Amino acid sequence: MRVLHFYKTYLSETVGGIEHVMFELCESGAQHGIESQVLTLSANPIPAVIPFGTHEVHRARLDVQLASTGFSYSVFKQFRELAAEADVVNYHFPWPFMDVVHFLSGLNKPSVVTYHSDIIRQKLLLKLYQPLMSRFLASADRIVVASPNYLHTSDVLKKFPEKTRVIPYGLNKAAYPKTDTERMARWRERLGERFFLFVGVMRYYKGLHILIEALKDIDYPVVIVGAGPLEAELHAQAAALGLRNLHFVGRLDDEDKAAVLELSYAIVFPSHLRSEAFGISLLEGAMYGKPMISSEIGTGTSYINIHGETGLVVPPSNPPALREAMRTLWENPVQAAAMGAKAEARYRQLFTADEMGRQWNELYQELLAEKALSYA
Template identity: 65%
Template structure:
């Protein structure tokens, strides 16, 4: 079986949440004898095709970008060429240009779309895009939601409920490097033996401005790993609030990220908008056995983190509630440890890459 994934960015150039999902599917599918190709766009002068250790990534030149949507004239032919030899086409939503390519190339193959998120921010452009979006979602054979929570709360998915399946995102623990003892020692000396950790791209919906407010009048160390479009304003906010307990370390290699995950006391994930549809880095916290704090936004974050079982769940955009949750975990190490242990158990039960890949391959076979 041969599957073609289509999304605007991909590994190894980008490692966001959706790229991570495609990467995990590609690696896992190869182990089960399924050949995977990925087509994405790039602005860089890179090889047209590259092997990333089990599957092939093909790149088409990005010509322009509008409202986070990349466009490419060469992608039409490249997609057509690859799709002709594929058994199943696997799209990753949202990306409006993808919908255009789907209809323009006229490929009639079984189609799956993983619905990663509603479109939240670009409300004016959404009015223009909505007719195309509805045609696209109506035309594909199967839609996959990444959590039952998101399926239950998405008005868009409610229109197509009869062809929606739920396949939670999974991670392969073996693809993460082992923590190096020297790096553990170095980071422990740098940040101390006990701290809260946030990992992720610094975007508007991550709720980090709320975390800054919650950190005021607290003395617990908070480590922030990641870069992004609001990094400068977050650093300015932390400086204005006089937050000496908040440490920004920017983008780090996986070896350092793993070391910090191993060392961390708990993971804090304050995303406050539905643009945060799942929360890969929250899942990483569960995989490493850490208690979690997240907000109830009706998405997969509360499918990963069950209130009172794997961590604490607070109302969104509520600095006081977030501060109280952090203080509670800090003051109750035995309960925090028990929550972390149950988080890890839940990861092994529901969120392994093997389970995700097996469910997708089963879906591919059903469509074929």
């Protein structure tokens, strides 16, 4: 079976949750006999085709970018050619230009939309885009979302209950680097034996300003891994509060990130807006057997982290509640360890890359069988 994945960005030019999910989907699919190709945009698409893991990445030239939406003239031809060879086209939503490509290409292939997130921030543009978006989603054979929580809280998805399925994102722990003793010792000397950990890009919806505010007048060690547009602002906030035990370590390579994850005491994930549709780095914490603290925002974060079982879930944008959750885990290490063990068990049950690949293979096969009957 051949599947074409279509999205505006991809590894390794950009590193984000959607790109990571697409990679895991392609790689896990290969274990089930699925041959995947990715079509994406690039400011420098030379070479136009590159091997990546077990799949190929085809790159069309990015001509212009407006409101986080990439546009390309050449992608129309590439899309038509690649879609003609595919058995299924898998779109990754949201990307309004993708809808235009879909309709103008006259696609007549089974299609699936992986629905990563509602459009949250660009409310004015959403009003303009709404008719096209509704028509595009209605044209898809299946819509797939990563958690029942998101399905139940998305006003958009509520309009398509008959075609929407839930397949959680999955990670392959075997693909993560094994941490060596020397590297672990170096990080242990730098950060200590116990610390809360955040991993992610410093974006507006990550709630890092809430975490920093929660650290006022307490001294729990916290490590922040990542960089992003709010980096300078967050450093300034921490300095103004005089925080002494907050460590900004910047973006880390895979080996160092794995070491810090393994060494950490608990994961703190303060995302406070629905733009955080799932939380891949939260899932990484579960994969490493760490108790978690997250906020209730009606998305996949509360599907990964079950309050009182795998960690603690607090109201969003509430520094005192976040502070109290940190105190609870810090002062109750036996309880924290038990939650971490349950988090890892939940990962193994629901969130492995192999389980994701198995469910996607079933969905593709179901769709192809359905189409074959309709053509008979």
